Amino acid sequence: MTSSASPDIHQLLDQSKRNTENVIKAAPLGICITDPHGYFEMVNPAYCDFYGYAEEELLGQHFTMLVPDANRETLHDLHDSFIEGEERHELRQEWEVIGKGGKTHTIIAEAARIIGFDGQPRKVTFIVDITQRKRLEQRLQKANERLHYLAHHDELTGLLNRRAGLQRLEQELSRSSRYGSPLSVSMFDLDNFKAINDTYGHGVGDNILQEVTAKVNETLRETDIQIRLGGEEFLVIMPEVDAENARQAMERVRSAVAETTFTQRALTVTLSAGVAGYVEASTTRLLDHADKAMYQAKQSGRNRVVVASSM
Numbered sequence: 001m002t003s004s005a006s007p008d009i010h011q012l013l014d015q016s017k018r019n020t021e022n023v024i025k026a027a028p029l030g031i032c033i034t035d036p037h038g039y040f041e042m043v044n045p046a047y048c049d050f051y052g053y054a055e056e057e058l059l060g061q062h063f064t065m066l067v068p069d070a071n072r073e074t075l076h077d078l079h080d081s082f083i084e085g086e087e088r089h090e091l092r093q094e095w096e097v098i099g100k101g102g103k104t105h106t107i108i109a110e111a112a113r114i115i116g117f118d119g120q121p122r123k124v125t126f127i128v129d130i131t132q133r134k135r136l137e138q139r140l141q142k143a144n145e146r147l148h149y150l151a152h153h154d155e156l157t158g159l160l161n162r163r164a165g166l167q168r169l170e171q172e173l174s175r176s177s178r179y180g181s182p183l184s185v186s187m188f189d190l191d192n193f194k195a196i197n198d199t200y201g202h203g204v205g206d207n208i209l210q211e212v213t214a215k216v217n218e219t220l221r222e223t224d225i226q227i228r229l230g231g232e233e234f235l236v237i238m239p240e241v242d243a244e245n246a247r248q249a250m251e252r253v254r255s256a257v258a259e260t261t262f263t264q265r266a267l268t269v270t271l272s273a274g275v276a277g278y279v280e281a282s283t284t285r286l287l288d289h290a291d292k293a294m295y296q297a298k299q300s301g302r303n304r305v306v307v308a309s310s311m
């Protein structure tokens, strides 16, 4: 090995510099350098492509031109404090940004502080586009929320379904027994609903179920909870309400429903309700009492409210 055979160190340094430049140009992630005041000093092709601007449209501009109005001040301040600070790296963060033409994207940005040719600090920012991933995440989140909703609600009426409703009753019962506060439930069922379905069809029956649900909710208190147990059978949980007041509330519900006409056909429908006040911490017993009272309401002519304790 002779020194004359190896390339000159200056040549090597020059090659290394050019290689570095080429690597930055070829990098699949967007890279930019901003001066101490936040103006673009370098943008690589991936950065330009991502935002849809030509290099000359970005150089000399303030980086906040790519930031939505709402975040502009925050990011401006972050840039300044990073430049002035001691940290050499800025942690990865997710941001909303705006490309040419106003298109918004989500990026992950990570930054490093370097010292420029003039001895002043510069910020190098590396960005990765995660717009697609973000959209997918949002879609998944929506789908999960929908699944969660469907698992707990009845689709036709939007009420809590049987399973979620009974869980809620358990919670309300244990709260009642802990604080010794009253609690009542009412089970109600629409009268002769089969005849409505048979005469007007299932679709009309469905509409009536929806409209009756709305009427009942409108008549009850905000704190009362209406549940669809199944078919045309419902349950109302009335926290902090004793049996007599629950009877009065259900009497109001009964008459409101009986006096209303439903659907465009102006149909009438009545309900029979059983009311039971909380006696002991057992969901089954409470429901059993309310069910028996409802049965009695049906037996004694329908369109009425019967209280279990009065049986």
Ligand SMILES: Nc1nc2c(ncn2[C@@H]2O[C@H](COP(=O)(O)OP(=O)(O)OP(=O)(O)O)[C@@H](O)[C@H]2O)c(=O)[nH]1
Pocket: 156, 189, 190, 191, 192, 193, 194, 195, 197, 201, 202, 203, 204, 205, 206, 209, 230, 231, 232, 298, 302
């Ligand atoms: N449209 C519609 N009908 C339903 C739904 N769920 C249950 N039903 C109907 O509700 C009717 C209930 O009938 P029954 O149990 O015989 O009671 P009923 O005719 O209301 O008579 P009583 O309860 O004794 O007053 C049946 O025709 C069911 O098909 C539903 O989601 N939509």
